[in-house]
Amino acid sequence: MVDGLLGLLNPMASLSDMAPSGVMVERQVVRSLAALVGFDPATADGVCTSGGTVSNLIAVLAARNRAFPEAWEKGVAGMRPRAFCSEDVHYSVRRVFGIAGMGSDALTAISTDAAGRMRVGLLEEAIHLARRAGESPFLVVAGAPSTPIGAFDPIGAIGAVARAAGLWLHVDAAHGGGLLFSERLRPLLAGAAVADSFSMDGHKMVFQPSSQGWLRFRHGADAYAAFRQRVPYLLGPDGADSDFDAIGKSLQCTRRLDALKLWVTWHLYGSRTLGGWAEQCVATARAFYQRLVDHPDFEPVHVPACNIVCFRARHPSGRHDDGFHDALRARLLVQGNAWVVLTTWRGERLLRTAWMNPTQGEEQVAAVVAALAAARASLLAAG
Incomplete structure (x- = not known):
């Protein structure tokens, strides 16, 4: 409904004089x-x-x-920027460093513990070593x-x-930010x-139509x-025409009013319902995990913290076989x-599910496990 309305009205959501109500x-x-x-x-800000x-x-x-004030005009040559993230960071973070001209090698990947979480002691050590090597640490990215x-x-x-080290902390909560709506999660x-900045996708665990992301800054x-640009016909001397404009904060000038989708959803359903939907997705993932624990042919590799479950398919030989997992997924897709x-x-090559639909439950979990078992049996029968 809202997507249709946006297509009809076609507001340009970057400037208050073009879409005043939309910007608000x-x-x-x-x-x-x-x-x-x-x-x-009252002091935070951000952008859709x-x-x-x-x-x-x-x-x-x-x-x-902020760390290198001349970087926008002159680049970072000779500045030796250094940032830190988990070894399991989302691929977009490395892509961003390539786009920003710092190179993906400017990222140090910190090892994770048995549960897949960044080892904080190793982070502290890596920052110290980078400074001793003459590098300029400026950023830590945490995954959520x-x-x-x-x-x-x-x-x-x-x-x-x-x-303590004077570094910017960015929390990449693109997938999990919606869990904030749930008191339990x-x-x-x-x-x-x-955090200094916090990103979240509306089209993931806030159940919005694609595409919609949110970035917030504590200051x-x-x-x-x-x-850092001066565009006289759009931007004022401080980078924006007014406090209400998004143009000085946004990568894009022409933008849809995608914020309206979450505004309507939030007003219609409220935080409790949005949080309940997230809780249901996590509960479904945990039910799927338990089915795998109880199944002789599959083995989860972790206890799910949210709605993501990764697992192995057991090979009759008793050894892990990456090709077997590739073939099993292909067979599953053919089954449809x-x-x-x-x-x-x-x-290790693993199978992965992300339970994103709050209307799903035990019935769908049982159906997926049955489909996986049938695909495995069919694959083995085919030799």
Whole structure:
């Protein structure tokens, strides 16, 4: 309904004189989401984006420009920037470093513990070693959750290290940010209020139509740090025509009013319902995990922290076989009655599910497990 309305009205949501009510809608949602993270909505700011990749790009540019004030005009040659992330960071973070001209080699991947969470002690050591080597640490990226198995980095502890070292903390919660709507699941993101920036996708665990991302900054002035330009016909001397405009904070000039989708959803259903939907997805993932634990042919590789479950298919030989997993997924797709993806974690090819539909439950879990078992049996029978 809202997508149809946006197509009909076609508002340009970057400037208040072109879509005054639309810009106010986005501003209201940004402030409400900032409060959800734990930021002060009176001083925080942010912007609606197309998704996690663009949100991460803007956050990294803002962190870079704060650490290296001449980087926008002169680049970072000779500055030796250094940033830190989990070894399981989302691919977009490395992509962003390539786009930003720092190179993906400027990222140090920190090893994770048995549960897939960044090891904070190793982070602290890596920052110290980088400084001894003459590099310039400026940023830490925490995952909420990481991509492969949905592990949540210990944001509070990472934030304490970043703050002590004078580094920017960005929380990439593109997948898990929607859990903040749930009082039961919110502790998974404990410590997020100390972040300098926080990204979240509406089209993931806030159940919005694609595409919709949100980026929030604890300090409102940082929202304008990413793009340092003077465009007289659009931007004022401080980078925006007014406090209500998004143009100084956004990668794009022409933007749909995608903020309206979440504004309508939030007003219609409220935080409790949105949180309940997230809880249902996590409950379904945990039911799927338990089915795998009880099944002789499959083996989960982790206890799910959220709605993501990765697992092995047991090979009759007793050894792990990456090719067997590839073939099993291909057979499952041919059957056409269930869909899983492949991932690689700690050197192993695994099957991965992300339970994203709050209307699903035990019935769908049983159907997926049955489809997996049938695909495995068919594959083995075919030799």
